[in-house]
Amino acid sequence: MKAPASTRAALVAWYDAEKRSLPWRETRDPYAIWVSEIMLQQTRVDTVIPYFERFLERFPSPRALAEASEDEVLGAWSGLGYYRRARWLHAGVREVVARYGGEVPEDPEARRALPGVGRYTAGAIGSIAFGKAEPVVDGNVARVLARLHGIATPLGRADTERALWSRAEALVEGPRPGDLNQAVMELGATVCSPRAPRCEACPVASECVARRDGRTAELPAPKARKKPVDAPRVAVVATRRGAVALVKRDGPLFGGLWELPLAEGAGRTAAREALREAGVSARIGEEPVAALEHVLSHRRLLVEVWRATAAKAPDARWVEPAELGEVGTSTLTRRCVEQALGAA
Numbered sequence: 001m002k003a004p005a006s007t008r009a010a011l012v013a014w015y016d017a018e019k020r021s022l023p024w025r026e027t028r029d030p031y032a033i034w035v036s037e038i039m040l041q042q043t044r045v046d047t048v049i050p051y052f053e054r055f056l057e058r059f060p061s062p063r064a065l066a067e068a069s070e071d072e073v074l075g076a077w078s079g080l081g082y083y084r085r086a087r088w089l090h091a092g093v094r095e096v097v098a099r100y101g102g103e104v105p106e107d108p109e110a111r112r113a114l115p116g117v118g119r120y121t122a123g124a125i126g127s128i129a130f131g132k133a134e135p136v137v138d139g140n141v142a143r144v145l146a147r148l149h150g151i152a153t154p155l156g157r158a159d160t161e162r163a164l165w166s167r168a169e170a171l172v173e174g175p176r177p178g179d180l181n182q183a184v185m186e187l188g189a190t191v192c193s194p195r196a197p198r199c200e201a202c203p204v205a206s207e208c209v210a211r212r213d214g215r216t217a218e219l220p221a222p223k224a225r226k227k228p229v230d231a232p233r234v235a236v237v238a239t240r241r242g243a244v245a246l247v248k249r250d251g252p253l254f255g256g257l258w259e260l261p262l263a264e265g266a267g268r269t270a271a272r273e274a275l276r277e278a279g280v281s282a283r284i285g286e287e288p289v290a291a292l293e294h295v296l297s298h299r300r301l302l303v304e305v306w307r308a309t310a311a312k313a314p315d316a317r318w319v320e321p322a323e324l325g326e327v328g329t330s331t332l333t334r335r336c337v338e339q340a341l342g343a344a
């Protein structure tokens with residue numbers, strides 16, 4: 001089922017006139033589109049722009065990225081957060097080089113089978129770079145479509161997802177699928193905002209169910225959210241001649257990044273445990289030097305920051321505080337170092 005041609009035409013005309021100029025809109029290179037889409041997941045456009053430009057300058061092709069080490073990739077991603085995205089992108093690109101000679105595949109099934117490429121990312125690359133009628137549904141698109149068609153079931157539920165994808169599929173059938181998808185994304189980002197949508201500026205206002213029924217504040221119905229769980233942690237800023245000891249972490253939390261010794265719990269015993277686990281020996285202070293809160297998607301870390309000196313650690317990487325930005329490290333580590341060395 002195709003959406004009415006008038007709806008599609010109104011969206012594309014509005015996009016032509018109103019779209020923001022963004023660096024990833026200057027290209028149809030599927031690799032560049034892929035990088036931008038991964039960076040834009042959970043991160044604001046303004047934040048992404050300089051990262052996107054630097055990343056492509058440093059890794060201009062799938063081959064260049066595939067040949068880089070994980071450390072280099074995480075270093076370039078440093079500060080963007082959600083590092084799993086960078087690892088997936090790296091893995092996906094390595095597969096593109098190994099299996100497809102470094103060319104992002106045009107075939108939708110092959111694209112979707114790449115590590116870290118879900119239906120949304122595959123659809124964005126397919127429609128924008130290859131001009132294929134492949135749908136996309138992200139948060140912005142879901143909001144527009146739920147309001148436009150009066151889809152009232154909560155986001156995240158299987159029936160809602162089915163309804164949204166089927167509406168998106170119907171909409172993208174026809175000419176200029178990439179621009180059509182981007183029009184809906186842009187509309188969600190700039191006009192059909194979560195609070196106070198600017199319906200008077202909307203190209204599809206005359207057919208919008210939520211607007212007609214006065215339900216823009218209710219739709220889309222939010223996902224049932226779990227509250228983030230509080231998780232006490234200690235982090236130790238251990239130094240030697242002014243340089244900070246960082247160790248490579250395994251596991252889901254900051255895995256693969258260069259991080260401070262970190263352990264569950266609170267107090268000096270937990271701080272000692274953090275050093276021990278990280279293979280660092282050092283003279284630890286009597287009291288924590290700072291406490292901070294760090295919110296992740298599902299956990300609120302309550303972090304006690306400890307200071308230790310005269311550190312020795314055979315496997316550590318020693319980093320000057322001013323150079324932390326060049327290493328693949330989390331924002332949490334940077335915040336802890338700032339607090340500890342400011343407080344020392």
Ligand code: SF4
Pocket residue numbers: 144147148191192193197198199200202203204205206208209210211216
């Ligand atoms: S009319 Fe308003 S609520 Fe409906 S799609 Fe447009 S901006 Fe969103």
